[in-house]
Amino acid sequence: xxxxxxxxxxxxxxxxxxxxxxxxxxxxxxxxxxxxxxxxxxxxxxxxxxxxxxxxxxxxxxxxxxxxxxxxxxxxxxxxxxxxxxxxxxxxxxxxxxxxxxxxxxxxxxxxxxxxxxxxxxxxxxxxxxxxxxxxxxxxxxxxxxxxxxxxxxxxxxxxxxxxxxxxxxxxxxxxxxxxxxxxxxxxx
Numbered sequence: 001x002x003x004x005x006x007x008x009x010x011x012x013x014x015x016x017x018x019x020x021x022x023x024x025x026x027x028x029x030x031x032x033x034x035x036x037x038x039x040x041x042x043x044x045x046x047x048x049x050x051x052x053x054x055x056x057x058x059x060x061x062x063x064x065x066x067x068x069x070x071x072x073x074x075x076x077x078x079x080x081x082x083x084x085x086x087x088x089x090x091x092x093x094x095x096x097x098x099x100x101x102x103x104x105x106x107x108x109x110x111x112x113x114x115x116x117x118x119x120x121x122x123x124x125x126x127x128x129x130x131x132x133x134x135x136x137x138x139x140x141x142x143x144x145x146x147x148x149x150x151x152x153x154x155x156x157x158x159x160x161x162x163x164x165x166x167x168x169x170x171x172x173x174x175x176x177x178x179x180x181x182x183x184x185x186x187x188x189x
Contacts, residue, residue, distance in 0.1 A: 037104030037112035041119040043096040045088040052084040074102045094125030114146040151180035
């Protein structure tokens with residue numbers, strides 16, 4: 001709902017003053033394209049496109065011509081500036097997720113939603129992706145909303161909202177992985 005993919009049955013959802021429930025599907029599509037970035041567990045890269053073309057795709061879909069310098073700059077921020085001509089099949093899982101993050105950043109969104117961004121990665125690669133997302137918050141002042149079942153991933157957040165049966169069941173401020181795991185263990189009881 002916060003990303004405008006589903007509509008609330010009650011209450012309201014706002015992004016930068018826009019009440020998402022009041023927007024038409026067309027306006028929601030424009031809002032998502034211009035103001036929201038998405039990173040999913042499945043990287044959703046197009047295998048026939050290069051890294052540079054995958055990164056630039058959201059701009060092209062919006063009818064904008066991406067500047068090569070902007071694509072190079074975003075690729076550099078995620079450590080892939082030397083891989084711009086490669087195809088996804090030539091990259092590791094962690095590198096593919098970095099392309100997905102760069103693709104989400106190319107539009108300079110107000111907020112980035114990351115759905116289990118480390119779920120398909122090994123532990124070490126996942127740590128690298130989490131460090132990258134944390135850096136986007138700390139250095140670049142991006143807002144990242146991450147959905148995860150992983151206490152280690154959740155511990156990278158400033159605030160953790162615990163959900164049970166679709167409702168907020170608790171809030172933790174800058175928790176450790178152990179604190180998250182402890183609260184998760186007691187959600188059902």
